[in-house]
Amino acid sequence: MSKQLLLIFGFVFFAYFVIAYQDLAILLSGIAIFIIGMFFMQDGFRLLSGGILDKLLQKFTSNLFYSILTGVISTALVQSSTITSLIVISFLSVELLTLVQGVGIIFGANLGSTTTAWIISSLGVDVKISLYAMPLIVFGVVLRFAKNSAYKGLGNVLLGLGFIFLGIAYMKEGFDTLKDSIDLAAYSMEGILGILVYIVIGVVVTVVIQSSAATLAIVITALNADSIIYINALALVIGANLGTTLTAILASLASNENGKRVAFAYFVFNLVTATIVTIFIGFISGFVDITAPYLGIDADNYGMKLALFHSLFSIIGLLVLSPFVNQIVAFSKRFIKKKVSAHSxxxxxxxxxxxxxxxxxxxxxxxxxxxxxxxxxxxxxxxxxxxxxxxxxxxxxxxxxxxxxxxxxxxxxxxxxxxxxxxxxxxxxxxxxxxxxxxxxxxxxxxxxxxxxxxxxxxxxxxxxxxxxxxxxxxxxxxxxxxxxxxxxxxxxxxxxxxxxxxxxxxxxxxxxxxxxxxxxxxxxxxxxxxxxxxxxxxxxxxxxxxxxxxxxxxxxxxxxxxxxxxxxxxxxxxxxxxxxxxxxxxx
Amino acid sequence: MKLSKIISKIKKYLKNESLALTKQEKIKEIIEKLSLKKAQLKQDMKTLETEQEKEKMQKELNAISKLLKKSKKLI
Structure with a gap:
């Protein structure tokens, strides 16, 4: 009885909170739609598992190199490492992928996600993924009427992706007020302390916004407007990379132990890479300055240089950590053990x-x-x-x-x-x-x-x-x-x-x-x-x-x-x- | 035939015989137990008042009768 009362009280309090704060309502709706999308996508992949999808995945992830390549390409196409990581977690839940293949794709996804920064810095506008949401939902619903389970599965996947896109769009909209309120120029800091502080800010902002691409958009805009100094912007990129792993960790909580392990491997990848890049930030920044002219980037085009730095971050991670994928997988297995209930x-x-x-x-x-x-x-x-x-x-x-x-x-x-x-x-x-x-x-x-x-x-x-x-x-x-x-x-x-x-x-x-x-x-x-x-x-x-x-x-x-x-x-x-x-x- | 083989065959025969005897004794024990239970139930049935209770006890009696019948066949 007391539990029920607590539940009713909690619900009433939550309802008041959502009604009173409209921005929060949009944000929470976005999260809810995002979660619904996850459910649809997982169901879809389960229905598809008996079909050709598993064969395709087997073909394109037969070794670590292909897994990484699949991760790079698919993330570049969907413009979100979060979506790729969600797909990998779904695939792992129904054992369409091995853990090593999953980790390979995630590592690749990190590099694939850097294309967003290139697009933002070259076009100066964010790619609106919400534009894809409605057609995906429409096609998804149409396919769900099919009798064939593979088509139904595909319909669920499309519906899931549509809802995820829509959810992310709503989340971004909900965070608009917050985004405006973050004045990075007021906190410009030089030296090691500045780097560390900005890494933390990058993590926090990305966790709150739930999108490293959105963080990068803020950073590039601020840099172009001279609101922040270049070295602080680089630190923010490092922080954004760390923060984005927390999205995958959150998504993996609803998954089985393999889903959690791949999210953990993703976190390890970015943590180790962030540590290396932070230690050698001076050298890497210098390397960006040297290579930028060869790529046709002007010396004062800090937005593009930031995108180059973002890509270098992932390339360094891949070069350093790819040879140790098996060890990372073994470590994740030790760290996240299979849950066995008392009844079993x-x-x-x-x-x-x-x-x-x-x-x-x-x-x-x-x-x-x-x-x-x-x-x-x-x-x-x-x-x-x-x-x-x-x-x-x-x-x-x-x-x-x-x-x-x-x-x-x-x-x-x-x-x-x-x-x-x-x-x-x-x-x-x-x-x-x-x-x-x-x-x-x-x-x-x-x-x-x-x-x-x-x-x-x-x-x-x-x-x-x-x-x-x-x-x-x-x-x-x-x-x-x-x-x-x-x-x-x-x-x-x-x-x-x-x-x-x-x-x-x-x-x-x-x-x-x-x-x-x-x-x-x-x-x-x-x-x-x-x-x-x-x-x-x-x-x-x-x-x-x-x-x-x-x-x-x-x-x-x-x-x-x-x-x-x-x-x-x-x-x-x-x-x-x-x-x-x-x-x-x-x-x- | 070797003496050892003959002895082993005799031993085996005796062993089987003793087992058969034990089995018979055990069945007799079970029959005795079932018969006692049957007699007890018949007596208890007379004291029962409701039809439901009588019906339940009748079912038990039928089950015991069937088990007795089969046990006797096994001897």
Whole structure:
């Protein structure tokens, strides 16, 4: 309750803030549109991953040189290293790129982004990326109507890029007031202190404006107007390069560990290069003065010289750090470790037990029960039942009788982020353990592995019925609503019954309960089928409802049978008792 | 046939025999346990008042009867 109140209060405060300060509203809208763009782009690349895009990327990033070149060209084309880094982070999230390839592209992007400074200094105007936004959004929406998933993916990518462009444009607009208020001329400073101070200013301004190109535009304009001295402008460029890495770091926060690692590598690249360039700033500045006439740059054209310095910054970084890409990648892997949730960590799979067959079997069994408990929780949530205070059938009756409140449960997400790791660990450990076992012991482990497979299967079965269940539980047709509520109750009942069996000590008693459950689910299946027929005959439910109900009812029955098989494997240890139960099934 | 092989075959036979005997004894134990439970349930059923409780207990009785039938086949 207090959390909800805090949330409402926070929202009201935020709304007031946005309404009261119009400039901030534009800025925040820009950030929001930018984030939406990121989501669209990530979805788009996911849809495209099965198509030709991955082959193209493989082709153009087959080695480090090509990766860097792809980074330079793509960034020069889209005029934003931020966009390139976002694409790389998206690609890494869906494993379309390796980390080394990603880092190569990012390194190249740093050089590609320097073309913006050349354009600004030669044209004197900023390239308005917002001009591209609307056509991209229009094309994106049109492509999203396509049936082909590759086109849909491309549509999402274009939409994403469009929103990112639009978002950046809004952010820049929102920061216009801030940009005007920064009077760099008032802070001109000479010497080492001046360099350091201006580096910090460059970082801060770029972080606030979220664009190194915008920072450079300010610097070039100020330099042309003699508002700042040349050496301070060079320091600002160094700061802008450092500040732009923070944009990539922010974007990577929503990504997986590889996305974070590439953002970290980008930061390392610019930090090391900035350190080198700062130390040798005098030499590099002199080098710019010497080479400028050969490139047709006048001695007093400080804007162009600044662009040359910007490019040199990246070239130095590439020359110094390219040979160490593998080391930087290894360092980033050490620094940013893969996050493993508590649910996906095995609790009982101890390496010391691997050579002791009996102990290994117990470890595997306990871990599978742990996997089952996690799956069971997800299954309860998927059918909108809270697991706290759900121990008995009476507790279930209480929850079922109440109005259904949807619990947002993404089973695919739960499986991918938690349970798949645990399941994989169980299978891996079992395979190693089986090496040192006799034939009957191997059979036991084989059965246990089957029970783990069943657990994952029933979780996926639950996912399959979840959509219809949520849909029909809100139906205005009480008949279909009741039928789905009954299916929900039947699935939950067997989960509770299995927990009761697990808590029963006597194995004969456990087998008796399992046999009872077998007859119950069989009887339920027959009753459900007859009821559905009756509802159709009496015109109480539509044929479309009936087919959904029949399919989901069959899934529930199959899930229940699988659960009983799993319970027999996991909770009946005595092979003789197991034999009685199994033979009994055969005679049926 | 070598003497060692004959001895090994005899040992194996004796071992299997003893296993079969153990299995039979164990099944008998299970049958005894199930029979006791069945008798207990039948007695308890008489004291039950609601139909729901009687139905539940009947299900348990049916399950035990089926298990007993199969256990006896295994002897």
């Amino acid at each position: 960590k095995p609790k009982y799979l101890l390496d010391v037990n691997l050579t002791l067959p009996e102990a290994a079997i117990v470890s595997i069994k306990k871990e599978i029960i742990n996997l089952y408990e996690n799956c069971q929780r997800a299954m309860f949530h998927a059918i909108n039942l809270h697991t706290t205070n759900l121990k008995t059938k009476e507790d279930l009756e209480v929850q079922i009788s109440k109005e259904v409140t949807k619990i947002n449960t993404d089973i695919d997400e739960i499986y991918q982020s938690n349970l798949k790791i645990l399941y994989s660990e169980i299978i891996k450990y079992s395979s190693f353990a089986q090496e040192n076992m006799t034939s009957p012991e191997q059979q036991k482990v084989h059965d246990l592995k089957r029970s783990a497979k069943i657990i994952v299967e029933v979780l996926k079965d639950t996912r399959d019925i979840q959509r219809n269940l949520n849909f029909y539980l809100k139906s205005r047709n009480d008949f279909i609503k009741n039928e789905y509520n009954l299916l929900r109750k039947e699935l939950a009942s067997i989960l509770i019954d299995i927990n009761i069996i697990n808590a029963t000590e006597d194995e004969v008693e456990r087998l008796t309960q399992l046999e009872m459950l077998k007859s119950t689910i069989q009887a339920n299946d027959l009753t459900n089928s007859a009821k559905t027929d009756k509802l159709i005959r009496e015109g109480k439910i539509k044929a479309t409802m009936a087919t959904s109900l029949m399919n989901d009812s069959a899934t529930i029955y199959s899930t229940q049978k699988k659960l009983l098989e799993m319970a027999t494997i996991l909770f009946i240890d005595n092979s003789l008792i197991k034999e009685i139960g199994e033979n009994f099934n055969e005679t049926k």
